[in-house]
Amino acid sequence: MTNDVSPMTKSGKLFLIPCPLGDDAIETIPAYAVDVLHRLTHLVVERAKTTRHFIKATNPPKPISEYQIEELNEHTPVAELENLLRPALQGHDLGILSEAGCPGVADPGAKLVELAHRRGVEVVPLVGPSSILLALMASGMNGQSFVFQGYLSAKALAEDLKRIEQLAIKHRQTQIFIETPYRNKAVIEQALKVLSPGTRFCIAVDLTTANQMVQTKTIAEWRKNPLELGKRPAIFLIG
């Protein structure tokens, strides 16, 4: 033991609180995560409107107006992060929520988590829906080794698809990527055009909603029955 003087205030914790992927999928949030949300007062969220809608759907024990909600999105200047973390440094537990799913994965929340580690604030992740993980589970592809590539290049889509197909083959490593829904058609057309007939391609759509669908087929099979996704939110896997 050292003779260090204790800090005057003990830090609060930073809770990573999941929210539903789809509007009607509140049942995918475990009750213990909802309990944390109900207990907290200070929240940092990707989009306040979405979070208020979610809180209302959980039947909260206090009025929404009692929550102190700050936004953290791609426009937030780095200098603002210290202010956002301040409640935790002052001893309050703080929650962070994404627009959909688990915070800290493919959203701006990761920057606040990074700062929390640097400031010695304890970080507590809570279980919830992740479209990346659900798609991987349901794909039947290799989960011992996988990559999440984020978005592929819109300008060099064919090259990017062929590049990750090679990674999938060479390393036996499942390749996961996303696209904005209005580019679903372009992605599927290019994939069916440039990937090898024997390559497995998985399309996971509307995860956790009533319209959920996950299908893995070879490119040759997909070519016989191509899928018209429209603008449904989708995750794609090659493996």
Add this chain to the structure above:
Amino acid sequence: MTNDVSPMTKSGKLFLIPCPLGDDAIETIPAYAVDVLHRLTHLVVERAKTTRHFIKATNPPKPISEYQIEELNEHTPVAELENLLRPALQGHDLGILSEAGCPGVADPGAKLVELAHRRGVEVVPLVGPSSILLALMASGMNGQSFVFQGYLSAKALAEDLKRIEQLAIKHRQTQIFIETPYRNKAVIEQALKVLSPGTRFCIAVDLTTANQMVQTKTIAEWRKNPLELGKRPAIFLIG
């Protein structure tokens, strides 16, 4: 519409049912997933003993003896998969459970999911705990691009650590890996020895349990205060 004759029997669905990561973390399983488990009769599981223990903890509406539980593990011959899927092909809904966490990711269950796709059985993933995802969320590292590497090479650990550090730097891609708990000490010692002082290293331990701890520091900081993990289950991240 075509004049195809409908199959005599409509297939059941294959539900991917999560279970807790730690013995006492039943609250991390959403109620809707427990409801599916209670409704089903046919289960394929990585380890029957663990699954029975979990079912008992959920206060099931029927005796455990009414469940028809088959094991699928790393010793199961490929030829056996058809038998395991048969209940679904005969019209029964079928559940698959892993030893811990989400089935289909880094466990033998993925092979049954693969076969389900080939046989036209609908695959339904349910939300639950994943140590990989929880560690990534809580690390504060880049979640826009990440790799799960599985186990690193025990024989060439130093080389493997340096190789994935280079991938992390070159592609700004978070590198996630696991180890068996009895090798925690070797992994941490090697990481602190061979990685660059400025590289960020995250250690996530005992996720979802009361002893949960996630810490991200630079290698230089870890060297000042190395962590003695003992044999606690851990996930490691470089990014």
